[in-house]
Amino acid sequence: MESICLLFLSVLLFGAAAFLSLLFRRLGRAARYTSGMLAMIASLVGGLAAIRVFVQGPATFEFSGLPVLAHFAFGLDGLSAFMVGMISLLAFATSLYSTSYAEEYDKHGPGELGFFNNLFIAAMLLVVSVANAFYFLIFWESMTLASYFLVIFEHEKSESVDAGYLYFVIAHIGTALIMLAFLVLYQHTRSFDFSSFRDATLPQATKNLVFLLAFFGFGAKAGIVPLHIWLPRAHPAAPSHASALLSGVMIKTAVYGIIRLCVDLLGAPVWWWGVVVLLFGAVSAVLGILYALDERDLKRLLAYSSVENIGIILIGVGIGMVGMTIKLPALAVIGFLAALYHAINHAVFKGLLFMGAGAVIHRTHTHDMNEMGGLARLMPWTGLVFLTGAISISAIPPLSGFVSEWFLYQALFIGSTADLGVLRVFGPILAMILGLVGAMVAMCFVKAYGTTFTGPPRSQLAEQAREVPGSMLAGMGILAVGAIFLGLGAPLVTPFIGGIAADLAKVPAEILTNGMQVFPTEISQAVLSTPLVLILLAGLLTVPLLVVALLGGFRAGQKSDTQPWACGYGYSSKMGVSASNFAQPMRLAYQPLYGLRALLQKPLDDIAAFSRKVNDALPGAEPLLERTASRPLMYTVQYLGELIQRMQMGDVRTYCLYILIALAVLLFVIFR
Amino acid sequence: MTAGSLIVIGVLQALVIAAVAPLYSGFARVLRAKMHSRRGPSILQNYRDLVKLVKRQEILPAQGNFIFRITPYLTIVCALLIVMIIPILVTESPFGWVGDMILVIYLLVLIRFFTSLSGLATGSTFGGMGARRELFISALVEPLILLVLFVMALLAGSTNLGVISTAVFTGALPYYATVWLGMISFSFVIFVEAGKLPFDLSEAEQELQEGALTEYSGRGLALMQWGLYVKQLAVVSLFLAVFIPFGSTTTLSLQACLMALLLFLLKAALLYAIAAVIENSMARLRFIKAPSVTWIALGIGLLCFAFYLVRV
Numbered sequence: 015m016e017s018i019c020l021l022f023l024s025v026l027l028f029g030a031a032a033f034l035s036l037l038f039r040r041l042g043r044a045a046r047y048t049s050g051m052l053a054m055i056a057s058l059v060g061g062l063a064a065i066r067v068f069v070q071g072p073a074t075f076e077f078s079g080l081p082v083l084a085h086f087a088f089g090l091d092g093l094s095a096f097m098v099g100m101i102s103l104l105a106f107a108t109s110l111y112s113t114s115y116a117e118e119y120d121k122h123g124p125g126e127l128g129f130f131n132n133l134f135i136a137a138m139l140l141v142v143s144v145a146n147a148f149y150f151l152i153f154w155e156s157m158t159l160a161s162y163f164l165v166i167f168e169h170e171k172s173e174s175v176d177a178g179y180l181y182f183v184i185a186h187i188g189t190a191l192i193m194l195a196f197l198v199l200y201q202h203t204r205s206f207d208f209s210s211f212r213d214a215t216l217p218q219a220t221k222n223l224v225f226l227l228a229f230f231g232f233g234a235k236a237g238i239v240p241l242h243i244w245l246p247r248a249h250p251a252a253p254s255h256a257s258a259l260l261s262g263v264m265i266k267t268a269v270y271g272i273i274r275l276c277v278d279l280l281g282a283p284v285w286w287w288g289v290v291v292l293l294f295g296a297v298s299a300v301l302g303i304l305y306a307l308d309e310r311d312l313k314r315l316l317a318y319s320s321v322e323n324i325g326i327i328l329i330g331v332g333i334g335m336v337g338m339t340i341k342l343p344a345l346a347v348i349g350f351l352a353a354l355y356h357a358i359n360h361a362v363f364k365g366l367l368f369m370g371a372g373a374v375i376h377r378t379h380t381h382d383m384n385e386m387g388g389l390a391r392l393m394p395w396t397g398l399v400f401l402t403g404a405i406s407i408s409a410i411p412p413l414s415g416f417v418s419e420w421f422l423y424q425a426l427f428i429g430s431t432a433d434l435g436v437l438r439v440f441g442p443i444l445a446m447i448l449g450l451v452g453a454m455v456a457m458c459f460v461k462a463y464g465t466t467f468t469g470p471p472r473s474q475l476a477e478q479a480r481e482v483p484g485s486m487l488a489g490m491g492i493l494a495v496g497a498i499f500l501g502l503g504a505p506l507v508t509p510f511i512g513g514i515a516a517d518l519a520k521v522p523a524e525i526l527t528n529g530m531q532v533f534p535t536e537i538s539q540a541v542l543s544t545p546l547v548l549i550l551l552a553g554l555l556t557v558p559l560l561v562v563a564l565l566g567g568f569r570a571g572q573k574s575d576t577q578p579w580a581c582g583y584g585y586s587s588k589m590g591v592s593a594s595n596f597a598q599p600m601r602l603a604y605q606p607l608y609g610l611r612a613l614l615q616k617p618l619d620d621i622a623a624f625s626r627k628v629n630d631a632l633p634g635a636e637p638l639l640e641r642t643a644s645r646p647l648m649y650t651v652q653y654l655g656e657l658i659q660r661m662q663m664g665d666v667r668t669y670c671l672y673i674l675i676a677l678a679v680l681l682f683v684i685f686r
Numbered sequence: 687m688t689a690g691s692l693i694v695i696g697v698l699q700a701l702v703i704a705a706v707a708p709l710y711s712g713f714a715r716v717l718r719a720k721m722h723s724r725r726g727p728s729i730l731q732n733y734r735d736l737v738k739l740v741k742r743q744e745i746l747p748a749q750g751n752f753i754f755r756i757t758p759y760l761t762i763v764c765a766l767l768i769v770m771i772i773p774i775l776v777t778e779s780p781f782g783w784v785g786d787m788i789l790v791i792y793l794l795v796l797i798r799f800f801t802s803l804s805g806l807a808t809g810s811t812f813g814g815m816g817a818r819r820e821l822f823i824s825a826l827v828e829p830l831i832l833l834v835l836f837v838m839a840l841l842a843g844s845t846n847l848g849v850i851s852t853a854v855f856t857g858a859l860p861y862y863a864t865v866w867l868g869m870i871s872f873s874f875v876i877f878v879e880a881g882k883l884p885f886d887l888s889e890a891e892q893e894l895q896e897g898a899l900t901e902y903s904g905r906g907l908a909l910m911q912w913g914l915y916v917k918q919l920a921v922v923s924l925f926l927a928v929f930i931p932f933g934s935t936t937t938l939s940l941q942a943c944l945m946a947l948l949l950f951l952l953k954a955a956l957l958y959a960i961a962a963v964i965e966n967s968m969a970r971l972r973f974i975k976a977p978s979v980t981w982i983a984l985g986i987g988l989l990c991f992a993f994y995l996v997r998v
Contacts, residue, residue, distance in 0.1 A: 578811075
């Protein structure tokens with residue numbers, strides 16, 4: 015109960031931040047600070063709400079005083095609290111970051127930016143905690159609209175507006191499908207409450223229908239391939255701290271929706287549901303990262319990589335679902351654990367990377383990695399936090415991405431030994447695909463970090479960059495620490511997330527840790543200890559240091575060269591590898607898959623073109639109204655006016671005559 | 687085996703491999719020279735090179751940042767940790783309580799991540815090209831490594847390398863077609879990971895001036911080369927541990943350990959010799975043609991997986 019109150023308080027504070035920001039919109043700086051600071055306090059309160067749930071257990075709240083269509087019901091269970099915690103963490107970091115970063119948008123109206131941003135966060139908090147389908151849809155729609163305005167915030171750029179259209183259309187197709195899913199459920203239960211969905215006994219065909227509607231409905235928001243096309247355009251178009259929220263947490267609310275509806279409420283009754291989820295996940299993972307590799311727009315690269323990460327999360331969810339169906343608790347728990355762990359990891363490192371990209375763009379005013387280079391020397395702290403994010407996302411031990419992918423491999427291993435043919439085939443294949451994705455992610459982020467922060471500066475803008483202000487660094491620093499903690503602190507974090515996963519799978523919690531080790535329910539299957547990996551790596555450092563010291567290497571000294579060797583020719587920064595040619599071999603080797611993108615993009619481009627046509631037609635709609643309604647009216651007025659004009663001839667005598675006639679008429683009327 | 691003795695064995699493995707890795711690369715050099723009918727360098731030449739390089743002044747590229755400096759240390763450290771996890775002398779994984787084969791694979795990714803990043807960081811054309819090739823090739827073989835090791839892990843019932851090694855050693859996992867096919871496809875991985883012909887693409891000496899290593903000099907170059915030698919031997923020992931663990935010991939006596947060490951050194955030497963024969967009878971692949979060979983390897987890997995599926 016207290017936790018729900020805290021959550022409401024947090025939402026109210028976000029609301030207050032939104033409106034105060036709008037109120038101060040003319041003051042620029044004041045608007046930024048009010049919105050940022052209040053939002054930080056609000057997210058702390060939100061975080062507190064999540065912690066209370068972990069300490070005191072789940073809470074529910076129902077307000078039946080409202081004489082409206084549905085119960086105003088809320089519920090904070092482990093999953094909701096996890097989502098609330100994730101949103102609060104990202105909201106805190108991005109709000110801190112935005113106090114300085116939003117300066118970039120002072121001319122666009124910082125007030126409006128704060129307004130939409132805070133409303134967006136508030137709507138997300140409500141989406142993950144509401145327990146009634148009717149209000150869920152209302153909050154879902156508010157979230158979509160608020161984020162739509164963030165996407166088109168730079169509305170003078172036609173690409174932002176186009177991206178906004180595409181987002182608007184696909185998001186609403188998704189919402190329509192979700193709405194249909196809920197209506198089908200309403201048809202059978204005569205209630206919008208989640209609790210009645212959970213208790214209802216539905217025919218299997220209905221369940222299947224609801225699953226498909228919900229999966230594709232939420233999938234449109236999550237950005238699964240082939241419904242992902244809007245994502246790499248819309249996410250980069252928003253201001254960077256909003257991109258961090260869009261990519262870091264908003265797409266997770268869609269994953270939350272899939273888990274809530276298909277796992278929690280419907281209980282994943284048949285195995286093919288899970289298989290559908292994990293196959294779409296696998297396709298999204300491979301294609302997402304393949305397309306990310308091809309990008310030279312830094313933010314778009316990050317957005318494509320979100321498609322890949324959503325794919326990885328969905329593989330975990332799918333495996334968990336199959337585990338639930340075939341009553342294999344270990345599989346269900348480890349599958350959901352991997353999915354949720356990767357969800358929080360992705361929120362942290364993608365938030366961090368988007369903010370890092372924002373910092374770079376803030377200073378160089380370009381999105382193009384070919385124009386960057388060498389920024390680590392001019393922006394050392396930004397470079398360091400971006401590198402932390404890049405290492406985490408590349409699943410390099412011992413940071414965070416590795417832990418969740420490790421659990422995913424273990425889930426695949428358990429699945430491959432399960433008594434279900436489909437998993438026995440797909441388990442090792444998916445492990446192979448995950449390996450491919452891992453290698454491509456490493457390539458992608460070597461490219462992202464390497465061409466942006468190292469090597470020679472490739473443009474004047476990159477040469478003149480300087481470090482960003484402290485509040486931006488602090489915002490990124492929080493998430494960098496988070497990424498390190500989620501990796502090294504795996505033995506501390508795993509039991510928490512494992513508990514939530516066990517609740518979801520409706521099985522008792524499993525033991526997953528042993529001192530500094532984590533293991534996938536069976537210690538004999540595998541163990542991992544990220545803190546020990548770090549300790550050992552640090553300890554082994556003595557070997558090379560000792561060898562160099564003994565041989566007198568440290569006395570040899572160092573000297574800095576002026577430029578790299580270029581076969582005797584004068585060196586030019588154009589000689590280094592740039593962002594656009596780095597992945598060229600991949601383009602050749604995976605040509606058909608890149609062709610697929612063009613094919614997928616076609617119909618969606620048509621949608622965008624159509625929307626644009628509608629928009630262009632809107633000015634044309636105005637004359638239509640004029641022709642049908644206002645023009646006849648105007649003619650009438652004109653005609654009447656002409657009639658009156660005839661009476662006004664400008665002759666004083668005629669006017670005297672009018673007066674006399676009027677007098678006569680009046681006298682006649684009075685003395686009749 | 688007690689935890690304490692396993693730690694000792696693990697550290698011993700790391701020290702031995704670190705010490706003999708340059709010898710094996712020297713051995714490969716000698717064999718190569720003999721096949722070319724040259725006199726070739728002494729088998730100890732690599733040690734002399736390393737010692738001399740360490741004493742030389744290090745010249746850092748103008749563009750190089752801290753990544754360029756830490757990469758040599760990271761490379762050698764990660765390669766040593768890999769060696770400590772792989773069962774070499776005993777059939778158990780000495781540092782198996784730290785991680786499993788997935789950790790080993792991702793430590794290899796770590797090495798690759800940083801070597802290519804440092805190549806890119808120099809701003810040199812060759813460094814960048816080397817980085818690009820290194821990562822591209824890894825995208826081709828990574829799926830293969832995972833598939834084959836995953837199948838072996840499924841057969842043994844654990845992703846712990848020690849369990850896999852023990853299962854093959856004791857015969858609980860007999861050599862039937864699946865294992866043979868896995869062995870064949872995994873041997874491609876050795877060539878790629880060790881940067882041997884026909885996959886000598888990212889550090890191609892004649893073509894790319896050693897790729898990512900181009901701008902290294904002095905102790906940086908020494909550590910980098912030493913690290914890569916250790917990594918080569920680590921990949922070879924991974925192959926031996928999973929597919930040919932015979933000779934490892936299950937009992938813990940000084941005599942048994944020495945025997946196991948001797949046998950391991952012989953097995954590794956044999957593999958290096960076979961690799962040298964293959965390497966020297968081949969030309970380097972054109973970089974862009976490499977996928978056609980790795981697809982074949984992946985095909986064999988998939989065949990291994992198919993055999994695994996139908997067996998049960």
